[in-house]
Amino acid sequence: MDRLLVRHYVTGQPMELSVSGQTICDLQPVQGLSSSTLADLPWLAPSFCDPQINGAGGISFLHPTRRLTPHGTVPVDPAQALAIVMQQCQAHGIGLFLPTLITASFDTLHQALRTWEKVFEQSPRWRPICPGYHLEGPYLSAEDGPRGAHPRQHVRDPDWDEFQRLQEAANGRIRLMTLAPERPGALRFIEKLTAAGVIAAIGHTAADPGCIRQAVAAGARLSTHLGNGCHAVLPRHDNYLWEQLACDQLWASIICDGFHLPPAVVRCIVRCKTPERLLLTCDASSLAGLPAGRYREWDTDIEVQADGKVALAGTPFLAGSGLFIDTCVANVARDGPLSLAQALDLATTQPRRLLGLPLPELSPGQPAECITFRWQPGGPLTQVRYWNQ
Ligand SMILES: [Zn+2]
Missing domain, CATH: 3.20.20.140 (Metal-dependent hydrolases)
Structure with a gap:
């Protein structure tokens, strides 16, 4: 099982993503992160x-x-x-x-x-x-x-x-x-x-x-x-x-x-x-x-x-x-x-x-047809990871 903190690409909300095999096991909002931690999180989006x-x-x-x-x-x-x-x-x-x-x-x-x-x-x-x-x-x-x-x-x-x-x-x-x-x-x-x-x-x-x-x-x-x-x-x-x-x-x-x-x-x-x-x-x-x-x-x-x-x-x-x-x-x-x-x-x-x-659904129980990546405004997408493989 892989777990990581991400930001949802639409809402910008911090979430904890859990992926096991090729399935999203869990995706839950996370509260109480500092703004600097938030700014540092990878983004989550469909593939x-x-x-x-x-x-x-x-x-x-x-x-x-x-x-x-x-x-x-x-x-x-x-x-x-x-x-x-x-x-x-x-x-x-x-x-x-x-x-x-x-x-x-x-x-x-x-x-x-x-x-x-x-x-x-x-x-x-x-x-x-x-x-x-x-x-x-x-x-x-x-x-x-x-x-x-x-x-x-x-x-x-x-x-x-x-x-x-x-x-x-x-x-x-x-x-x-x-x-x-x-x-x-x-x-x-x-x-x-x-x-x-x-x-x-x-x-x-x-x-x-x-x-x-x-x-x-x-x-x-x-x-x-x-x-x-x-x-x-x-x-x-x-x-x-x-x-x-x-x-x-x-x-x-x-x-x-x-x-x-x-x-x-x-x-x-x-x-x-x-x-x-x-x-x-x-x-x-x-x-x-x-x-x-x-x-x-x-x-x-x-x-x-x-x-x-x-x-x-x-x-x-x-x-x-x-x-x-x-x-x-x-x-x-x-x-x-x-x-x-x-x-x-x-x-x-x-x-x-x-x-x-x-359309891929970013929700628990769905195939992990998603990517995570890092991005700052004006910059490239880096550390792109495709999860459904
Ligand atoms: Zn052509």
């Missing part, structure tokens, strides 16, 4: 849930049998590969995430989904940690800027038959799909996704404002990493950013790793979307958690910089994130017009609400 994890620790969800290392690519067993990503995520407080597969050939996507499903069949206790997949691509814009780091030769028009075969390989567990609504057939495709219970998200798009409105009317519910995967220069009024910001039916995910969006843009998005329609993602790539250096990924040279930035080598274009969601929460709590509790909600309850997952 993070991230809808967009492409991999970590040298593992990519596109390539289940290989691992990037500073010395090149080495073979890896898929079960070990998944364990590496989970370990990396859990070390940053992420209890749940959607393995995310980006643009690739049909064979690569199909093979990867089948392989991961085999791993989950062999280790069913891992399945709730990954309650579905996020398919980001391949039906994205081919234009430089919106396409981001997705390989040009594999972006293509939506194909429902292809999607169904991928969904079959995933045992029906593709839960979120990001696509560009201006692609021919995309609007009908969004309707079919929505009817099938898959969340349709707008992203890596060059759509005009009218097309964004049509995508929302067809059922699109989310803007994927709003403000990224965009042109460097846009018409000042008629563009897809304003339209998505102004649309109250659309939720947005944002990457607040300190590189993808400047603080002023984060504040504007928070105010437009409000905390009710916003969530955070770290968009961790296979390079997250790896030492700085140059790596070969997506048939491209990628650079992991010492400060955690991941970019297409020799360009300013970002290629996913090298940091995790605990960093994003600290940045939003520092730069956004939000409290720590609100910033935490964007990374804990909000993604679960979007995905239709149960």
